[in-house]
Amino acid sequence: RAAAAEALAAVAGIPVVAVDTPSGVDVDTGELAGPHVCADVTVTFGTHKVAHLVDPAAMHSGVVHLVDIGLKLPEPALEALQPSDVAALLPRPDRQAHKYTRGVVGVRAGSTTYPGAALLSVAGAACGFAGMVRFVGDAEVRDQVRAAYPEVVGEGRVQAWVVGSGSDATAEEALGVALDDDVPLVVDAAALEFADRVTGRPAVLTPHAGELATMLGAERADVEARPLHHLRTAVDLFRTTVLLKGRHSLIGEPGRPVRVTTTGVPWLATAGAGDVLGGLIGALLAAGLSPYDAASVGSWLHGAAATLASQDGPIVASDVARALPGVVATLPA
Template sequence: MIRAHTVAQVRAAEAELLARLPEGALMQRAAAGLAYAVLDLLGSAYGRRVLLLVGSGDNGGDALYAGALLARRGVQVEAWLLSSSAHEGGVGALRAAGGRIGTPGPGRFDVVVDGIVGIGGRPGLRPEAVDALAHVEGIPVVAVDVPSGVDVDTGEVAGPHVTADLTVTFGTHKAGHLLDPAAQACGAVHLVDLGLELPEAPVEALQAADVAALVPRPGPDAHKYTRGVVGVRAGSAAYPGAAVLSVSGAACGLAGMVRYDGAPAALDQVRAAHPEVVGPGRVQAWVVGSGSDDGAEDALRRSVADGVPLVVDADALAHAALVRGRPAVLTPHAGELARLLDVERTAIEARWLEHARLAARRLDAVVLLKGRHTVVARPDGKVRVTTTGTPWLATAGAGDVLGGLIGALLAAGLDPFDAAAAGSWLHGAAATLAAQDGPIVASDVAAALPVVLGTVVGR
């Protein structure tokens, strides 16, 4: 599990640790981790050239002490001090190690280390930082803790910011490492353990072992009904393929049975693709809305009346108020959530965390906001972010497969938050597997699900 803590949580944990450590020891730990990460990126030390962009905070100190370590290994290190209050001890250490203090201007460097603004900084950059970055455009950047100029706790950006190839963070991940748009500015993220004692994190990202632990496995005495029955009400005369794709996700093998009770116009296609799927009857979860067109409201009302957990997707999202307070997963993309909340789509895409939490709170249900890094929010504000996937997953019908998959997990016994987070992770992993040879369509994702489940969960 990747756990992302807030700035306040990190500051409190650092203060507790600092009280037990010699002065400067924590910064030295951070600087050593940063220096070795830069060396790994460089591939060699002697004769390589590294530039430090140094602001006034502790991140600037981390960069300076890391620069001193690099200089002692044979790296030519130069620092541009972008503040009159740069860390004095770090400046002295860099000079003593043979590094130099320069001024912004043209130069040849192999790597730029961004120590401009720390985790306590506000979004955006001051003009002198923007000017300095302009001189080194195109050179690989290593960000210290977070790319300067992003909002650490929300993942938002406002104005100019650093775009890093590698971010070396300390003690724990922060929300900005997982949440877009800031996550796109982080590049690869490398965590340096500082030994912090931290509370529960408000933002998490499941990993393969977490998903494997969550997915239910049949016991030795299991039969098709004890493993869960998932029902699908999807498709219409206009969109029969949505029914097929929703059923394909539901029929991944995690539930003991799939029932189709959607549009009659899609029934023959569903039966042809999945002869094991049966007709209406009792279920432990419903998947409603994909391609349902004008029939979405009626399908959702009938599903709500059954009193079982629900996945509400696509056309049914317009009637999401019907599930308020019930065990349900809503699966909007940014445009659908914008309509639900009556805001502009650009607002959703600028503040993913804020709007996913807002929707979950208003509708008193789990909200899965689909995107590059999908955000799954509970009404109490707890969030999981999905980091699996590929840009090829942005294809018509992929969300239909996801809805069916989450429905199968609900029917198998997971609560809505776990089902949404685990389903999103598996969906992204299946897309990545399917896209190894290039572009994919939604049915490719569904076909890859059993392979991913066999690898992650076990056969």
């Protein structure tokens, strides 16, 4: 309201503590529609609200401190995994495991134009969650991948595919071949242009705001202003798992609560980070997680690995892949 906005303007520059939620934000959507409080700290009660977790409102909540006051809560519309949740979902090999029982993930990524995308996708896929990684691509790129990752092998049977990162003009063909195997797949980057071919199938679509805008015929600015709305629209349209990448990534699937990823640091906004994420999710799919859980766990681990690798300093995408085993080691047993 005008009087509240005027009062806020009078104390501009002074730290603000919000009680429950910052005034002026939409609590149930995380959207902003006018003047609002930009809090340094928010103290909330009972449970987190959507506005604490979903941008852009979450960016104006500051540090959120949750006080448990013993409320009996309904089923959530939104979830944020915690380390114990990730630990419970994480695929771990049993004593009888061998490379095939742990799952084989295939990567169809990269091109002569973008060979780095293949290397980074494989880096995520070869993080150790799957028993084997297969790479299929241009011979020149294949040689670079094998030089960097001698454990990676060639074409053959897989339990999941990762398709699209850096694929350039070959994305449609790569997606079509992967679909013929009838296994879950991660669809990223150039392959998202053909996402309608994945409708209703077990898959994880991994757009950022610009790519999702193109997929929905929307404006990028509107997707960034209403990410939860547009994620749900995409889930309804494609009837599969959608991961909308961002500061707080959102994961949706038909009939399930939206999950939000709160791990990560601003340094994670670096070229190739999405390629690593796609490979990681593919490995989790091959290891037996559902698309919904693979996207959620993969996104959480990706952000946590970036935080571990960064130590408040700059990182590159390959640092994130290397930090993944260290993150797993910190999870509760």
